[in-house]
Amino acid sequence: MNEDTENLKAADELDSELSVIRLEIARLQQIDKKIRTAVAAEKKKLADLAQKIAQAEAARRKFESDLKHAEHKARSSRERLSQARTPKEAEALEHEAAGAEAEAARLEEATFSALETEENLKAENDRATSAYEQWIPQQKETIKRTQLMMEEKQSLANDLEQERIAAINRMTTDLRDTYEWLVKEYGAGRAISRLDGSSCSRCGNVLVPGLIDKVRHGEEQQRCPNCSRYLML
Numbered sequence: 001m002n003e004d005t006e007n008l009k010a011a012d013e014l015d016s017e018l019s020v021i022r023l024e025i026a027r028l029q030q031i032d033k034k035i036r037t038a039v040a041a042e043k044k045k046l047a048d049l050a051q052k053i054a055q056a057e058a059a060r061r062k063f064e065s066d067l068k069h070a071e072h073k074a075r076s077s078r079e080r081l082s083q084a085r086t087p088k089e090a091e092a093l094e095h096e097a098a099g100a101e102a103e104a105a106r107l108e109e110a111t112f113s114a115l116e117t118e119e120n121l122k123a124e125n126d127r128a129t130s131a132y133e134q135w136i137p138q139q140k141e142t143i144k145r146t147q148l149m150m151e152e153k154q155s156l157a158n159d160l161e162q163e164r165i166a167a168i169n170r171m172t173t174d175l176r177d178t179y180e181w182l183v184k185e186y187g188a189g190r191a192i193s194r195l196d197g198s199s200c201s202r203c204g205n206v207l208v209p210g211l212i213d214k215v216r217h218g219e220e221q222q223r224c225p226n227c228s229r230y231l232m233l
């Protein structure tokens with residue numbers, strides 16, 4: 001095998017390996033992103049629940065405080081009613097007391113309802129927190145493992161890239177330029193083509209016997225007249 005062929009084969013093999021590793025890295029990156037997105041979504045759910053609980057607590061406290069105020073008002077109206085001097089004054093105070101009592105009854109109901117909402121939210125939060133705590137260790141483990149695998153693949157890719165640079169640098173300028181053009185045109189690891197009988201295995205073009213002979217003798221690098229790839233045995 002002549003030197004050009006050797007260098008082309010080496011570069012093509014390295015490009016093949018690199019494209020596989022880059023795909024694997026991209027796949028790992030997708031897994032990593034998917035898990036991180038899921039973790040962020042679960043954290044957000046818990047944060048939203050905590051916010052809802054805080055809002056429910058604040059609403060319940062407001063109802064409790066309004067209830068105390070209404071109860072006080074009702075009591076004081078009743079006290080004054082017992083000291084009413086005229087029927088008209090008694091009627092007005094009776095009206096005021098009844099109003100305050102009705103308001104207190106409404107607020108009491110609202111307080112209970114708010115308390116119920118709050119308790120339901122807290123129960124939901126307990127369930128969600130417990131589910132999250134059971135779920136998260138596995139996710140963290142997967143993130144860690146994926147990260148490690150990505151680092152390993154990246155380090156391997158870096159080594160292969162160095163080897164590729166060395167293989168490319170061993171080529172003549174013409175060969176290098178054409179090879180890089182073919183890589184751009186067809187993708188990494190697809191720049192050379194093996195003979196498939198009397199055809200180019202990549203594009204299927206039937207080659208003339210004279211060209212096949214040249215490829216067999218391998219003195220000078222031959223290219224497919226149709227797809228321009230370097231032809232090899």
Ligand SMILES: [Zn+2]
Pocket residue numbers: 193200201202203204205224225226227228229
């Ligand atoms: Zn071809």
